[in-house]
Amino acid sequence: MIIVPILALFAVLSTLTVFLHYTLPTPVSSLRALESTNKPMFSEEHAVSVMDKLSTGFGYRIVGTKQHVDAEDWLMTELQKYEGVHTFNDGQGDVQVEVWRQIGDGAHRFDFLSSVVWKKYYSMSNLIVRISDGTDASKANSVLVNSHIDSTLPSPGAADDGAGVGIMVELLRILTSPSATRKQLRHSVVLLFNNGEESFQDASHLFITSNHTTVPSIKAVVNLEACGVSGPELLFQAGSDEMVKAYSKAPYPFGTILANDIFRTNILLSDTDYRQFVAYGGVSGLDMAIVGNSYLYHTRKDTVPYVQPGVVQHFGENVVAIVDYLTTSPESRLPSITETHRTQMPIYFSMLGRFFIQIPAAPYRSLGMVMTAVAMFQIQSTKRADGHFSAGFATAMSMLGFFASFLGAVLASNVQALIMTKVMNRSLSWFSHEWLPIPLYGPPAIVGILLAQLLVSRTLKTADRPYLERATLDGCYLMSALLLTVLNAFGIGSSYLFGLGGITYLAAMLVNDYALVGWTQIEKREIAVNQRMHWGTYLILTFLPSLVGTEGATSFLDLFVPLTGRTGEVSPADHIIASIVSSLTFLCLPVLLPLIHRFGPDVQRRTVLFFLGISLTAILLYSDESLQIFDETHPQRLFVHQVHNLSSGEWWMNLGGADPSPTAILSGLADEAHQRFGIRDGGVERVEMSSYNPDFDVLYPVSQFITPYKFRLPTPEAEEQNRELSRWLAQDGSDPTASPRSRGFSIRAVDDTIDYTAGTRSFTLTISHPHIIWSVLAFDAEILEWDLPVSPPTGGFQRHHIKEVSRFGQDEWSVRMLLRLQPDELSAAAAAADRKEGIVSRPDFGQLLQIDPSNVSDNVLSRFTSLKESDSGSPHRLLVDYSGLWGEAMYPSVEQASTDQEVLQSVGVRRFREMDKWLLEERPEVDAMLLNVVAGVGVV
Template identity: 35%
Template sequence: MAAYQALKQRQFRVEPSDQDDHHQQHHLKYATSSLPIKTSKYDQYGAPPTKIHSSFSSNRIIFRAWAIFLSFLAAIVLIMYQIHYALPTPVHESVNPITGQVQFSETNVRKVVRHLSEDIGYRVVGTEQELDTKNYLIKELLQLKEDAHIANLKRQQQPLQPKGVGTNGASQDLEQPWPKFDMWVQVGDGSHRFDFMSKVVMKMYTNMTNIIVRLSCGPECDQNSILLNSHYDTTLGSPGAVDDALGVGVMMEIIRVMSQRPAPKKNSIVFLFNGGEESLQDASHSFITAHELKDQVRAVVNLEACGTSGPEILFQANSRTMIDAYRTVPYPHGTVLANDLFATGLILSDTDFRQFVDHGNLTGLDMAVYKNSYLYHTHLDLDSYMETGLPQHMGENTLALATYLTEEAELINLEKTSSVVFFDFFGQFFVSYSWSTALQIHIVVGGLALLAMATQASRPTLRATVSILFSFMAALILPNLSVIFLLSLGKPMQWFSHEWLSCLLFGPIALVGMFSVQYLFHDKKASTGANELSTFSAVHAFYTICLGLASYTGLASSYVFALYSISSTLGLFFNKFRIAEAKKDGVESARVDYMTYFVASLLPTAYFSFVCFSLLDIFIPLTGRIGVDAPVDNIVAVLTGFIIFVFCPPIMAFTHRFGASMLRKMIVLLLVAHLAILLITSMFISPYNELHPKRVFAQHLKNLTSGESMMYIAHADPGPFYDPYVTELEEMFSTKAVFRSPNNNPGDWNAIYPFNQFLESYVIDTTPYIKTQTQNKTIANTDRPLTDFVHQAPQLIAEKVSYDPKTGHRRLTVLCTHPNYIWTVASFDTHLVSWSLSSSDPFPYHSHYVIRHVGGHVSDGWKLDLEYKAKGPDDKLMIELTAMETEGFGRDQERELIGSGDIGVMRKVLKTRPAWLALTYFGTTVSRFHL
């Protein structure tokens, strides 16, 4: 306190330090206004000091002003971090020991997750693991049904007690019905068109399994049902603990809770455990187009995951009723920003929600776990990496939704709409309102902004407003210079290993761009205070204009601009109030009081920090799977520049506070710091590590037409790949790898079409290795292609072939047999006239077709009727057929050539996989047929 009083009494003046700024001598006369350090009565409001002891004092005050303000911003970020990632404490008991009420238990969910992901493993459609999963779920659900029946019997045997008393914490009124527990196992065939990743895929499926449970109060509840969906299958290369064993476990636990308490009063609830989402949403399509309950379902809640930790987010919603229902959850986390972002297609992902909307005309909510997406669809999607509290978070939210939707919600005549604004307020409560209400709010916000200008609280100039626009552009553009520098060093994706690294690598240069523009636009004819106020006012005008444009286009996410505009408006009114007294003493009124920055920054910085964590959690890991040609460094650089610009709007005005000379010094300091950061990170940081792996795909392909046996190694991002990984494989197999361009060889990865468009491959001939490893002397010494020894290979046969010379149309039935193989892909080029697929008509022109077939365990074949324009009866159709082998999905097995012994090509690749690499591996055959 003594030091504080001493500083109060210190007086100083500042000599001009910049000949180009004749107002520099006054640059501190208001700089420390409202700081805890002030030199006199007048300094508090900006009166000029009278004496100086040294430039050191002024620099110290400037440093302290920046330090306090930046510390304030840092504190906001830390608080928002804690709030953003907070998860509830897990519940271990199935029944509350105090009330006796059944309760949602994370422990029960994890038992399901561990069994599915660890005991069963990779649950790819068509494998034995899929069958094991189906049998396990049926057994567990039947046990839940029996448990509910026993609980009901115990309830009926207990004496009648007053409401609110009893072992389950509910009324012991025996007239209150217990839920009716119905169960179905649906196995179906079908087809649908699936447009994804800018490609058209025709899907066929057979023996696709769904397990369905319904809880209701009887026929009066069954006419209107809410659907709760998750999928129990997994993608290639992943045990799927969070995606989507977590959703399955949550649904099973909700069934346990709801089946042991009074029945729903208004609507029934249908639980769909679908067996084929990763195969491009076949099982959900089968349910919503063919199951007997489809016409009773009015809305859907879908549970998904593309990460392993943090809170799940509501990222798709399409009706006001369902959005309002989300208000009832205890831990809301969702914003229309995610809804609008997902609708753009920038996020290369999709969920079953699409099938329910497109084919069932349903409205609903799509919720997903998304943090730590580095482990998504990899071998690391395990229970051990699922964050503690996550199952409880998703479970309690979903249970609250299920309770409200079955007890209170009106599910009749739900209408789709994208004109609803919704967001959670720091995870504490959920806000939703109509677009008409949003427009009214925006008009009020805009009116207040105009009032601020009319009362001279806001004083934007054209020069300052243009500078804000240019600062925004500079913040987006200049980080790309860092990209050029890093790529010249051969260091792409340096930011990938941690989400926050992008801000460290590109943030300083974005600030340099913003501040440089402000330096160039600093009006040397005006006082420093006038520059400061006009820039602050220009920020206010910028976001108000953005609000108007976004409102005009009907963008629901425009509520963010409203928040920024109103915060600046309040800050400017606060500033007008603060300088009112100083004006009485003759102090310049065209300036910004120091405390104004805290007032104007609090809400925008807090809210954007909260949202920013989600942006980084989604986009940084996503860059590891959007293709080798994607300019991911530039994408992240631009994203980071945007974050820096929006993070604290008033900071551009603050840069003018100490004059142009100090602003120039800050720019130089930021440039030096930025260069140092780039050099240090490029020397000591790798883009990949064990928990932030590079995604690599390995395919052992046997071309039955050419006789080649090849190992394809591909990656899905532009980060380091050939050296060191491919070079290690070359040494392992004693063979040089050959680069394969995806543009010239589009069918190389047809087994995973359409994702194959993002891959770039190197190919290794495995024939020499197989011959040296096999114990079969015939194979070791043969000159025949090794593919000749592959038995029971997939086949295509033409049946019912005919040609009509009048129309020039050739007809045939294509019969495919693929014993012991799963996922087949048929591709061909022709002008189709008709086919037997019921999902859509062929294109009315010559086109390339890709038809994917997936069958549940066991499915050994399919057929397809085709009619196409032919030049004559002998103008046969050339079809390339790719088939995936059933072995190798988590059980360290690979199909062997008959009599050759354990070849182990894929096993060798798998066991030598470096820790920083996530490997998705499978074996395939490819053949060409002229039918």
């Protein structure tokens, strides 16, 4: 009967936790907010109207497109409505609003896991708003609030990051509105509406590295992001104790230092503008994001109808409270905020979506020492009082059992994952709901915990085994204290979980021994070995873990389950989720460790067999192939690059998946696509993804996580093929004064010199890209110097990727390089008839290598070799893969954005129109990114 009250309490507390976690504030209408004169009110309706205008009115705001610029122009007009001085005559000073548009060029290095990409950006833009009381004192110190206007491929970006933009516009309205509780702006607010985050954070880099008048005043940043469309926004990065204190003022806190620790590991394969502000500005801050239902993150369904009501209200009210504290409160230390070292960060976590606990670093370290001291006292007391039960040995074995149970849980769940992926071939079987992994991987975790405890019990004499029920409390407390102390020494904030565990075990021990059982009877040794632990103690053991564990389960599963749909084929998704579920099971159910020792061997065996049976049943149920892994609201992401190869004249369809689902799903989709769109005498090829695969270079380095398939497409009839080629080929490439548009999509080397003595080549690689956005160069070379702000990579001859983004209408970019000539190039140069010494200037040169695909012996390398050996070439020529997106022909945005019949009736758009119709009708579980890519191989 003891199981009933434990289960009842756990059910009540976990249900309450889940309910409060997902409960969002009621959205406030624009009218109600405007009529409020006592206290400023944040209006979700107003913020959502901005989101809707951006995502529906302008749609896909990809950097380099006209929609991108149009959205910025519209927002600039909206912001200028607030420009000027707002006078209130309430004794709290005026409010001055200043508005700027910043446009500039720049370059930076972007690291993504083990890959490095070099970025150049041209005419990147920001809209900047400063809100102050008009005095120099107010303007001297600012908090920066940041969001981004642009959206990503292929998403209209209502939440990401229309929500952030809408919240900031509403914040601007609130700060310029009269109210009875208005306070003077002791410090200013700088709103940064950056217009280039999805292109690897170019616009935020531009701002924080510029000499804009507001930059020196920036003391802290609050970054607003979204990787989901529902639930509470999460604080997943905090940079200082003062900023954590500022977050504690939020009415609906949801954050934990555990999220901070996890995000630092880069396991989430995600990044935000926050990186640029910290790296280049040295500022501290808060990084906050909507994270619920991230199945729709970076998909077509990131639209207002899919954004949960109350999400923006929740996010917005928190932001308003944080900014209000930093800019108006006398307690604010904004002018002196600096980045806090990881080991000095306070411990913080939220509970029930209402309470925020913050413990400074020094007192928290003291907690570890206190727990250690109590642990030593407890060992002595237990050994003295329960020595006749072999208490010392039982406690030592219980400490071992703590570790063994955790490892057993993780191991058993991973064995289940191995069966699901390798035997049943049903990886991601749980993907369609965040909580579905629990029935699959929770029961085997319980089996692992119980088996570990049964093994521990075999180390004791039969007569003393019941004492393990009480000894387990001591063992678990001692292990919690030990782990807290060790992790504290390394400055790992997530150690607070062991602190909470230790407090739970200590409370259970004290209540059990002093209130429920009675210390006098214990010392007199009047308590039987099987009565040493009162049943009421289990309610204490259940209380805090039910709250913290359930909140952790909700948060982790909401974040990680959808994430596995975009971590790549090689990611061990089932094992990751199995490890998370087993760890959460151990965290939520510490009650299992002592409870199993309360019963005899028969009950213990039946309990293990019961959960083993559930585990096997779950395998059978989850292996049912009639159950879809993906569906319309939990889609499979499909990257589709229709590549027009200028070198061969061929058209290729490249399909890529980013998930580790059973191979048959993606390969079957590729086969279907080939049957509908491919040439009949060709087949689908599974190709290797590496830095030498140029098919997805536009997405590099994210492309390294894509599983690629490709097949040939029919070549258009001669007249149409010529029309398609003429769009990209140079009209007059020989004229050095020709405009970038007349040069077509091409590359060339200018200001080219060879230093035969030093063995180097210096030149400017210039890329003309009319109608092309997000162009990328990939080549092999040993770069000694270049005009990027970061030194070129060391390590000699290697593969390089240089990417570009430009504002709409910017058609040319360049990079200056000094290359070391390789030994074979120097030898060939020495053997050439016209060899020279010293520095020799070379004429501008750039040539598209064109091959005959019907001739097997005619390929890029043979043409390149022939060119170097010819009079028009030279041994030092560089082979470059270059590609980019046809910005006007991205699908489906082209249908909304373009009225140009030449674009709408082009080969690529017509084919995508047909393909999109097929996918929507027959494969609605697929969310496709349909991009027309133009590529070629050039020599410079």
